[in-house]
Amino acid sequence: MKKLMILALAPGFMYCFVVRSDEAISLVFNNPDPNEAILVGGMLIGMVTSLVTRKFLFAPFFLAALKHKLDISYLRSFSRATLVNSSIDLTGKLAVVTGGNSGVGFGAAETMAQLGATVILGCRSEKRCSAAADSIRVSAKGSVVTLSLDLADYSSIAAFAKSLEEHGHIDYLFNNAGFATAPPAPAPVHTKEGLELGLGSMHFGHYYLTRDLMAxxxxTPNSRVINTASAGAHFGVFDDSLYSESGEGDLRGEKTVTAFGQMYSRAKLANIIFGRSLVREHSIPACSMHVGAVATSIWDVPRIAVGDFDVGAVLQAGVDMYTKFIMRNLEQGSRGLVRCALDGGVGGGVYLDGGxxxxxxxxxxxxxxxMVDEKLRxxxxxxxxxxxxxxKS
Known part of the structure; x- marks a missing residue:
């Protein structure tokens, strides 16, 4: 039985701590969020313990999981069950969620709709967006609308912003859409406007959208902007060319050292900085939140074919076994975003960690x-x- 369980868990461990070893090591030794360090560190200790002693296989694993689960206890007042049973009524309020068809964006959209808000989902895939909206409507007090949005194409952003005009003032804008940038490709992938895809869509795309809606x-200052950030922003950097006369910097990704996750980290750093700028430059309440380790599609393993055998499917089975156990579910992961929306005390451009x-x-x-470099901001x-x-011109 023990050997069977080891074999079942091994593929997931291999994927997250071998394929993604640089991220795991960074999370343990350099992470600004101690909650993540404890989680990943405990899992690594569990692996080493089981390999060396063949005993206590799950002890550190369970301890790390328990610690991580308990860390969200402070957010119980922002759990969906608590909020739905409270006096909070968002009827007449409008919430816009980019990437709301999956992940924590979906979780936040579902909670806001259950509280009575009209929720607009902006997604690239019409099919997935419609399916998400149908799922949310099952328990929603407010209505749910879907609109097409591709943050890598300004014409799509502008059309989305124009479509929102018929819905009136936006109370909550969740700048949430994002993706885990892949390992280095032979050449950078760009947005339609020529920027590196990760930074160009996750930061610049959201910047363009927010500014269009402000224009x-x-x-307005009566709105609230919520940016989905990440502790990975700790590793985000912009090179000195950002300050060159051209202003282009290394924004096309052509000179960036594309270590796995670095482009994502830079985009998430920009999200946090943008939240600070919204407050300082435009008096728009904003908040950035690292949602922690959440079991979402970001952990999906690509198909890896070896002949007729799909190694990726085996890895995915291992990943699924422990993500469902140790990571936060969508509702738990989205509580921080909901807090950013509803808690008046966190609108000053602040950053909330995974705890x-x-x-x-x-x-x-x-x-x-x-994150607090004023010159960079x-x-x-x-x-x-x-x-x-x-x-715009």
Missing amino acids: SSLI GNIKSDAQLLTIAPN VRLEEVSEEFWQRL
Whole structure:
């Protein structure tokens, strides 16, 4: 039985801690979020313990899982069950969620709709968007609308923003859509406007959308912008060319050292910086949140064919076994985003870690200085605004 369980778990461990070994090591030794470090560290200890002693296979694994699950206890007041049974009524409120067809975006959209808000899902896939909307409608008090949105194409962003005008003022904008950037390709993949795909869609795409909505007065100081961030932002960097006269920096990804996850980290860093700029430059309440380790499609393993045998399917089975056990589900993972929307005390451009703790500038200066680098914030705002103005003209 023990050998069978080891064999069952091995593929998942292999994928996350061999294929993604650089991320796992970074999470343990350099992570600004101690909750993630404890989680991943415990899993690594569990592996080593079982391999060396062949005993206590699950002890550290269970401890890490328990610690991680308990870390969201502070968010119980923002759990869906608690909120639905409270006096909160979002009838008449409008929430827009990018990438709301899956993951924590779907979780947040479902909660907001159950509280009575009208929810608009912006997605690339019409089929997946419609399926998500149908699922949300089953328990929703508010209505659910789907619209097409491709954040890698400004014409799609502009059309989406235009379509929103008929719905009126937006109370909550969830800049959520994102994806895990793949290992280095032979050449960078770009948005339609020529920017590296990860940064171009996750940061610039959301920047363009938010600014379009501000220009049409759909987003105002009475709105709230919620950015789905990541502790991976700790590793995000922009090279010195960002400050060059051209302002282009290495935004096309052609000179970036494309270590696995680095492009994603840079995009998530930009999301956090953008939240700070919304408050400082435009007086728009904003909050950025690292949702923690959540069992979403981001952990999907691509098909890896060896003859007629799909190795990827075996890896996926192992991944699924422990993601469902140790990681937060969609509702739990989305609680932080819902808190950012409904808690008036977290709208000052703050960053919340995976444990739901507000990180002060003093703390971030020590553990993740790029997040509070004022020179970087100002320059990224200048470049983003310049690109947006260029597209608008």
